[in-house]
Amino acid sequence: MxxxxxxxxxxxxxxxxxxxxxxxxxxxxxxxxxxxxWPEEYSFKEPFKKLIITVLSQNTSEANCIRAYNGLRARFNITPQVLAEAKQDEIKEAIRSGGLYNVKAKRIKELSKAVLEKFRGDLSTVLNFPKEEAKKRLMELPGIGDKTADVLLTSRYSYQRVIxxxxxxxxxxxxxxxxxxxxxxxxxxxxxxxxxxxxxxxxxxxxxxxxxxxxxxxxxxxxxxxxxxxxxxxxxxxxxx
Ligand code: SF4
The missing domain is CATH 1.10.1670.10 (Helix-hairpin-Helix base-excision DNA repair enzymes (C-terminal))
Known part of the structure; x- marks a missing residue:
């Protein structure tokens, strides 16, 4: 009392x-x-790789995410050009160990296409805009919300300026x-x-x-x-x- x-x-x-x-x-x-x-090896500076690992990390453990990423990179170069052209079923097989592979394979392919179409395959160009503008443009990509946009912004601004x-x-x-x-x-x-x-x-x-x-x-x-x-x-x- x-x-x-x-x-x-x-x-x-x-x-x-x-x-x-x-x-x-x-x-x-x-x-x-x-x-x-989270091993340093997977803390990518390259924004497209960061985007892919963020998709793979959804609703799974860090270990599964890394396993799926390793499966993907064993089969494909991690670039928007390659993944936009890859067969969805092949992406699915490559990331199978990470869980939710149907949904994630679809998202990886859609995002790769969108990065090619909107940003000519180079996400770093959008990161050169002022922070708020860059975030707004990143959120125009399919399925990208506040959190993923901020993860991408850390490639340029680090966790000191974006959490x-x-x-x-x-x-x-x-x-x-x-x-x-x-x-x-x-x-x-x-x-x-x-x-x-x-x-x-x-x-x-x-x-x-x-x-x-x-x-x-x-x-x-x-x-x-x-x-x-x-x-x-x-x-x-x-x-x-
Ligand atoms: S931060 Fe979380 S774990 Fe820590 S005291 Fe508060 S509720 Fe408990």
Missing amino acids: AKRREFRKEGPAKVKTLDLKLIDSLEKKYGPLWETI PIDTHFERVTKRIGLVARDADYNAVQKALMHFLPEERRARLSGLMWLLAKNTCRAKNPKCYECPLASLCEYKIKKEVS
Whole structure:
């Protein structure tokens, strides 16, 4: 009862940015995990390869995504020209190990054609536009929403200036209380960017993602071992309810 009164009086945590102590805790807990989860070899700078791996990563594990990508590149050069002309069934066979291969093969072919038609096969030309304009043009590609467009923008701007918001980022940002539960994509992105100090944002966004995926799980979040528990609105509410 005492705790409930205290929460009502003080309200939710007012968080602006991470302090050094919390940054250290994030680094200690999730830093060693980073390289094991997403090998540097697959962090492409080339935007078309980034696009393909983003399609392959949907609704599957990192390991399956990499397996599918390796299957695809063993059979085809990863270029819009080659994949636009490839038979859909052959793409399907090549990525079979990654799950949802029917849908993904269709998307890969459609996107390859669209990149050829709209951008003459070169996505880097669109990335040379100012950030907002580039995003708008990327979202004209079939099936490309905010998140995938932002993933492509990281080829030029890095994670210091663009954080693509996936379901993990959305969940942790809302639970901590950086935005309201019904906040949209742009509001979540803005709040998270503000939360992570700019000079270390690229690294910290990776660590926050690992926290969201491994600790702030959709079901049964492991608040008892979370480095951000002291400032988390969800945790505070859970304690007083
Ligand atoms: S304290 Fe719990 S709910 Fe809050 S961020 Fe950590 S794991 Fe998620």
